[in-house]
Amino acid sequence: MMERPTPIVDASASPQAKIRPVPIGAVRLEDGFWAPRQKTLRERTLPTQYKLCEETGRISNFRRASGKEAGDFQGFFFNDSDVYKWVEAVAFSLADGPDDELRGLVEHVVDEIAAAQDKDGYIDTYFTHDRKGDRWTNLQEMHELYCQGHLIQAAVALYRSTGGRKLLDVACRAAENIANIFGHGKHMGTPGHPEIEMALVELYRTTGKRSYLQTAKALLDNRGRGVIGGSQNLIDHKQFRELEDIVGHAVRSLYLNCGATDIYMETGEKALWDALERLWHSLTERRMYVTGGAGARYDGEAFGTDFELPNMMAYAETCAAIANIMWNWRMFLATGETKYIDILELALYNGALSGISLDGEHYFYVNPLANRGDHGRQEWFPCACCPPNMARLLASLQGYMYGISEDDIWVNLYAQSRAKIRLAETDISIEQRTDYPWRGEVEFLIESEAKAEFGLNLRVPSWCEDAEVKLNGQFIDTSIGSNRFITVKHAWSLDKVLLSLHMPAGMIESNPLVGEDLGRIAISRGPLIYCLEQVDNSGFDIWDLVIPADASMTAEWEANLLNGVMVIRGEGLVVDSNWSDKMLYRPLLGSTGRNVRFAAIPYYAWANRDSGSMAIWIRSTPSKKVSPSNV
C-alpha cells in the first residue's frame, strides 16, 4: 500500500477544523463499485483526456506561449484550466499507486507549463504575445485568476503525491505575483469565476506563506462591491457575508463557498460561518436536486429561485455536483457534522457520477432528471470543464472516506477497502468488507499496533432509518445522536465491528412547492437515486407510468447489466397518453390504468445504452381509502 500524505484538503493545522483528513494514499479501494472506476480512470480516462488536450491545442497552447511553437492560442481563453485539472487528477491517481506511463506524461506536461511562465510569475497562455498588454484588464470575464487557481491546486496535489517541486515552484511564483497585485491596499479586483480563493488557502497550508491566505480573503472581501458590475450571476450583488440565498452561476457560487469555508477554517470569522450556513440551508432545503445536482437554469448556468427545480430542463452541470461535494467536504472538516457527508454522498453517487459513462470516455455536461431520448453523452466539449473535473474527483475519492480527530476515527463513506490511519502516534489498520452501495452490511476488521482506545464513529446515512452494530459479535448500543454517527468506544487491538444499515428500496417525495415533483415519487435504495429508462421497460411509455404509494418493490442483482447493478422492480399502472405533437391541451381521455411491471436502474448508469426516455420522478397515487360500503 502506498502511503503518501496527499489529503484532498489539508486542514490538519487549520485552527477551526474539527476533523483532520486522511490522505488518499492511506486508503486503498478494493471494491466492485469504485475500484473498477479508478482502474478505468487510469487506463482509459486519463490517457484519452491527455490525448484530447493535445488534439484540441490545450497543451500546445503552452508551447506556443513559451515560443516552442508558432501560431496563435487555440480554443477558449480558459482552456489552461482543463490541463491543470488533468494534472491534478493524475497527481491524485499517483497518490494511490505508481504508474510510470502517467508519471511520464504528467512530467512532460509540467515541463510545458513551466516553460510558459513569465519572469514575473504570470502564467496564462491566452494572454501572451499580442495580448500581453491586456492582462488583468477584464477580471469579470477572462478567468486569469481562475486558471491560475487550478494551476495552484494541481501543483499542490502533485507536490504532495510525488514530492516533485517543479510545478509547485511555478505555482508559488504565480501566487506571489497575484499576491503582489491583489489585496487590501492594492488592486481590489474581483474574479468573475471563483477558484483562486480555495487554491491560495491550500497553497498557504502547504507553504505557510500567510500572504496567500490574506490575498484569498481580500478577494472574498471585495466581492459584492460592484467592481464587476454587481452581477448576481457572478455573486457580486452583495457582500459575501450578507448573502441569504444561494444564487448565480452554480459552479462559481459553490467554488466561492469552498474558498470561503477554507478561509473560515483558518480565521474562524463568525460572520463568514453564518453566511455559509445560510447558503447551505438555502441550497439543501430549497435549491438542490434530489440527485445532489445544483443549478436549475440553462440561463446563466444558474440557481433558480426557491423550489425552481425543473426536471427535463434541469441544468445540473456535472461540475456543480462536484463542487457540491468539494464544498460539503470542507463544511464537514470544519464541523464534523454528518449532514454534510450526507449531501456529499448523495451528489457523489448520483448527480456527479451520472456525468461520466461506464466506459470512462463519455460525459455529460448537463444532467437532466427527465429526458425524451435526445440527451446523449459526448466524448469532449469545446468548454471541457467537466471531464477533467470528474477525473480529479474519481482519482481522489478514497480521500473522503475517513476523518480523524484527537480520539476518534470518523468513517464517512463505505466501500470494500483497506486503510492505514495514524492516530495519536499509533498506526491503525482498518479493513472494510462490504458490498456497499448494493448492500448495507459493512464489516470492519480493525488492527492496532498497540492497544489504542479511541472512538470509531460510524456514519448512519440520512437515507437509513434503522441501523445496528455488533462489536466482536455482540450487539452494542446504537442510539443515533443528532449527528447520526454511532460511536463505538473501545480499546482496540484486533477487533471486528459489523455495521448493518437497513437498505430497502423506498420512495422519496418532495416539498410540494417543487412544482414538477408534486404528486410524484423518486425511487431510492441506499445512497442511490433510481430512474426509469425506456430500454428496460417495454410495452408502455415510462412517462405514462403511475406507481401507487403502496406498490411493493424488490431489488434484484443483475451482474451483467450496466457493469452490475441492483435493479428495482415493481408493479404500476399505465394510462397510455398517445399524445399528438399538435396538441398542448385536450379533454382528459384515458382514465383506466392497466397493470404493468416496471424496472428502475440507478440514475448514474443511465444513457449508457440505446437512447430513450428517462425519468426520476414518477407519478404516484395515494392508496384510496376504502370506505365500509365498498367492501
Add this chain to the structure above:
Amino acid sequence: MMERPTPIVDASASPQAKIRPVPIGAVRLEDGFWAPRQKTLRERTLPTQYKLCEETGRISNFRRASGKEAGDFQGFFFNDSDVYKWVEAVAFSLADGPDDELRGLVEHVVDEIAAAQDKDGYIDTYFTHDRKGDRWTNLQEMHELYCQGHLIQAAVALYRSTGGRKLLDVACRAAENIANIFGHGKHMGTPGHPEIEMALVELYRTTGKRSYLQTAKALLDNRGRGVIGGSQNLIDHKQFRELEDIVGHAVRSLYLNCGATDIYMETGEKALWDALERLWHSLTERRMYVTGGAGARYDGEAFGTDFELPNMMAYAETCAAIANIMWNWRMFLATGETKYIDILELALYNGALSGISLDGEHYFYVNPLANRGDHGRQEWFPCACCPPNMARLLASLQGYMYGISEDDIWVNLYAQSRAKIRLAETDISIEQRTDYPWRGEVEFLIESEAKAEFGLNLRVPSWCEDAEVKLNGQFIDTSIGSNRFITVKHAWSLDKVLLSLHMPAGMIESNPLVGEDLGRIAISRGPLIYCLEQVDNSGFDIWDLVIPADASMTAEWEANLLNGVMVIRGEGLVVDSNWSDKMLYRPLLGSTGRNVRFAAIPYYAWANRDSGSMAIWIRSTPSKKVSPSNV
C-alpha cells in the same frame, strides 16, 4: 342603440381580410356577465384610472411638456402610453353610448395632449426641454415609437366613436413625422417595443395615406438586422419572416404579430403569413398556458422554451393575454377560421379577465396558475401598462362578437345582446338570449328588414363536443366542418334559431412534456377554466388534493358568490402533506387518502376574497383497473 362605425380593427377594405368587422356600437350587451363589467368600467374603472393618471403625474407630464406647468417629467419614460390607452378605452366606451362626464374628461385630456405636440409633429413628454436633443437616439429602450403608436390607436378610436378630429390631427402629424424619418431609404431604426406597426396600419386604413403602411412595413422589415443588438428578447435575433418559434418578451412579440398580421391583410405577402402561422402554432401548441396566458418567464417577461410553462412561477402578464386576443382577432379577420376565436375566447374569459378584480379597481400584472397566498391584486403599478389595457379590452369587447363576409354573418362569441348588422344593404337585427358562459343554450331572434338570404355561421367552440341547432323549432343538420362553424343557410325575415352547446364540467389534461402538469388535470366548463381557492375548501390544503379521473362533478349556481358563479363540486382524495419548511425531500410518508368534497371557482374570479392558496392544475389518478381476482 348607438350605431357608430367603431370597429376595433377596420379591415373592411383590406384585400386579404376574409371577414369584415362589426362596429362596437352595432352591438349592445345586455347580459349578466359582461354588461355589469362594462357598467363598472364606466362608473369606477375609467374614472379611477383618470384620477390615478393625474395623481401619478401622467397627465401633468403633458402640461409640463407644453409649458403650462413647471417641473420635470415624472415617472417612467413611457408613461404617456397609459394616458393614450385610457383615451382609447373611453373612446370605445363612448361608441357604446354617450356619457357626458367621460366625454368631458377625455376632451380635456385631448387638449393637454395636443398642446404638448411639437411643431414637427413629434410628441413624447419625456423628451422635452433638456432631453429634446436625445430624441430617437435610443430606439431600443426609450419607447418613443411605442408611445406614439398608442397615441395613434387612441386617436383613431376617438375619431371613429365621436367624429372628433382633434386627436386624429395630432396623430397624423406624429405619424407624418415618423414616416418622414423612418423607412426604406431613410432611418432604418427598430423600436424596442412594437406597437407602432399596427397603429400605423390602422391610421392608413382610416386616412388612406399609404406612407403609413409603408413605414409600418419598413419597421417590420428592419427587425432582425441587428440594429438593436440582435436581442432575442426584442425579437431582433432573426428577420421576422424567418422566425420559427415564438420567443422574447411576450407582449412585444404578440404586438409585433398584430402589426405583421395587419400588414399581411394589406399586402398579402405569403412569407409574412407563413411566419405568422408558424408563430401561432408555436404559441398554441407549445408555449401557451391553459388560460390563454402567454410568457412563462419573469426574466425578460418572456416566452420560455417549448413546454416551459411553470404554474406558480408563471409570468403570464395581463397585457400578454390581451395581446393574444388582439392578435387572434386579426388572424381571424384574415382567414375566417374559428381556431383563432377559440384562443381569443380562452384568453378573454381566463388569462385576461383574471387581470382585473370584480370591483374594477384592482389589478394583476402577473397571473400565476398556482399560488400559496402571497399574490394579491393592486390598485395601480409604477409600470401601469395592464390596467388601461384591460380597460380598452372591456370597453371594446362587443366588437369581437360578430363578423361579416359577402353572404354570411359570423357569430364568434355568445352573450345576451342585441345587434344591428348591415349585410348586403340590408339591416339585420340579431338578439341573443342566453346565460352564456354559464349555460350553453343560445336563442337567436333574427329580423331582417327585407327577406334576406345569408348564412348564419354559429361557432362551435373547441371546448364543445356536442352541439345541436333548431331553426324555427326544427332540428337542422349540424355537421360541424373542420372550421367548426355550423352554417344555417336561410332566407331570413323573422326567425328563431336555437343553438345548444353541450357544456358539462370536464377535465383537461396537458401534453406530458409540460413538466408541472403531467399527471394533473384542470377543471373546465364551457369557456371557463376553473381553479381551487383555499377559502372555498376547508379541512384540507388544496395542494394536497387528488381528483380521480372518474370523479363525478356537479355545477351549481351560486348567485351570491363572486357576483354570481357556477361552482363545480366533486369528491377527491387528500393525503395531508404536513410539510416542514426545513425539508426539501423526505421518504414518502402519507399514502392513504381520505375522501373530501372540493369546490372550484372560475379562475378569473380568484383573489377577490381572503388571500390563500390557489391552483388550476390538480393531481389526478387513473381509475385502477380491477383485475378479476380482486373482484
